[in-house]
Amino acid sequence: MPRSKTALINSLQFGRFSYGDDHPFQLLRYQLARELMDAFGLLALPGMEIRDCAPVSDQQVLSYHDPDYIGRLKEFSSSQYPRADFRYGLGDADCPVFQGVYECAALGAGATFEAVRLVVEEGFDCAFNLAGGWHHAHRAKAAGFSYLNDAVIAINWLVQRGKRVVYLDIDAHHGDGVQEGFYDTDQVLTISLHESGIYFFPGTGFENEIGVGKGKGYSVNLPLLAHTDDALYMKAFDEVAYPLIAAYDPDIIITQVGADTFRTDPLTRLEITTHSYRYIMRKLKALKLPWVALGGGGYDLMNTSRAWSIVWSVMNGVELPHQFPESFVKRIKPLGYPNRGLWDAMHWSQEYDRNLALDAVEASIQRIRTTIFPVIITH
Numbered sequence: 379m380p381r382s383k384t385a386l387i388n389s390l391q392f393g394r395f396s397y398g399d400d401h402p403f404q405l406l407r408y409q410l411a412r413e414l415m416d417a418f419g420l421l422a423l424p425g426m427e428i429r430d431c432a433p434v435s436d437q438q439v440l441s442y443h444d445p446d447y448i449g450r451l452k453e454f455s456s457s458q459y460p461r462a463d464f465r466y467g468l469g470d471a472d473c474p475v476f477q478g479v480y481e482c483a484a485l486g487a488g489a490t491f492e493a494v495r496l497v498v499e500e501g502f503d504c505a506f507n508l509a510g511g512w513h514h515a516h517r518a519k520a521a522g523f524s525y526l527n528d529a530v531i532a533i534n535w536l537v538q539r540g541k542r543v544v545y546l547d548i549d550a551h552h553g554d555g556v557q558e559g560f561y562d563t564d565q566v567l568t569i570s571l572h573e574s575g576i577y578f579f580p581g582t583g584f585e586n587e588i589g590v591g592k593g594k595g596y597s598v599n600l601p602l603l604a605h606t607d608d609a610l611y612m613k614a615f616d617e618v619a620y621p622l623i624a625a626y627d628p629d630i631i632i633t634q635v636g637a638d639t640f641r642t643d644p645l646t647r648l649e650i651t652t653h654s655y656r657y658i659m660r661k662l663k664a665l666k667l668p669w670v671a672l673g674g675g676g677y678d679l680m681n682t683s684r685a686w687s688i689v690w691s692v693m694n695g696v697e698l699p700h701q702f703p704e705s706f707v708k709r710i711k712p713l714g715y716p717n718r719g720l721w722d723a724m725h726w727s728q729e730y731d732r733n734l735a736l737d738a739v740e741a742s743i744q745r746i747r748t749t750i751f752p753v754i755i756t757h
């Protein structure tokens with residue numbers, strides 16, 4: 379098989395920003411993930427390149443976002459004093475305003491745009507922006523640690539070029555902002571697998587959110603109950619996401635690969651491990667579509683490091699061993715992180731919880747087969 383040509387967008391330039399020491403979103407996540415990749419030898423592979431990026435342009439930002447919201451965000455970003463405007467979701471615990479917040483968000487969106495551009499214009503097979511996947515940013519409102527919706531901005535650029543796009547979101551949270559961006563079009567198929575919004579942020583992402591007008595049938599939501607484990611997650615992917623992606627047959631697939639689905643994540647209650655995560659990455663790679671991955675959530679930094687090393691290794695067709703390299707073990711020990719190794723055994727949740735989650739996933743699959751499949755899967 380010919381070797382893949384792959385690009386990793388340089389995320390080290392995000393080290394100068396901070397959401398605050400107590401915020402669950404720690405930018406150290408990018409650095410640690412990159413250090414684990416480096417320790418595994420994944421930053422010096424034949425066929426790969428590390429590319430820098432520029433902040434996304436105002437024109438691109440305004441392809442999705444409201445100009446008044448962007449004006450406010452820029453004004454706050456340059457202020458020396460803490461500012462807040464709750465109409466725009468700015469300045470609360472989730473979306474703090476810090477100096478340079480706009481530059482940080484614009485750089486993240488620029489990194490996603492560059493990943494997409496490299497695949498579309500420079501013939502890369504795959505590209506990965508760890509510092510992307512800000513899927514909760516709305517047109518005129520920051521939410522869930524997200525200020526600019528990098529995926530929507532980049533996909534708008536693709537849509538303008540006539541590309542048909544699949545956006546697959548496997549973060550533990552519903553990809554609400556991206557769904558909103560393409561709710562009325564059939565040119566983008568959005569699929570989100572996430573913990574059910576009944577008691578969980580952002581409170582959306584139910585099976586009946588299927589799109590409107592021309593977009594009806596092109597928004598797919600698979601809400602999962604707490605304690606959904608590896609086997610149930612793979613079932614959901616195999617029976618909904620995979621056949622829909624294959625049938626839609628897009629020009630490019632954009633995936634948000636948050637690792638907050640993992641069972642040790644402090645903010646969520648799904649029970650996924652590297653077992654099903656690797657399974658999904660391999661199946662995506664096997665589609666042989668131009669593929670861009672965006673980091674997303676994950677609040678256990680060993681999980682984001684492990685998960686994103688797996689994404690990058692699969693993109694490059696490299697098999698990784700279980701043991702962390704010695705240099706990485708030395709690095710994480712003083713930080714207090716456990717040396718868990720890369721591969722988790724397949725995990726089953728407790729029987730009572732599991733039965734509830736199984737019933738729920740089977741009912742959801744059935745509903746999606748009734749509402750979505752007739753639109754996307756035509757014989």
Ligand SMILES: [Zn+2]
Nearest residue numbers: 549550551675
């Ligand atoms: Zn999340």
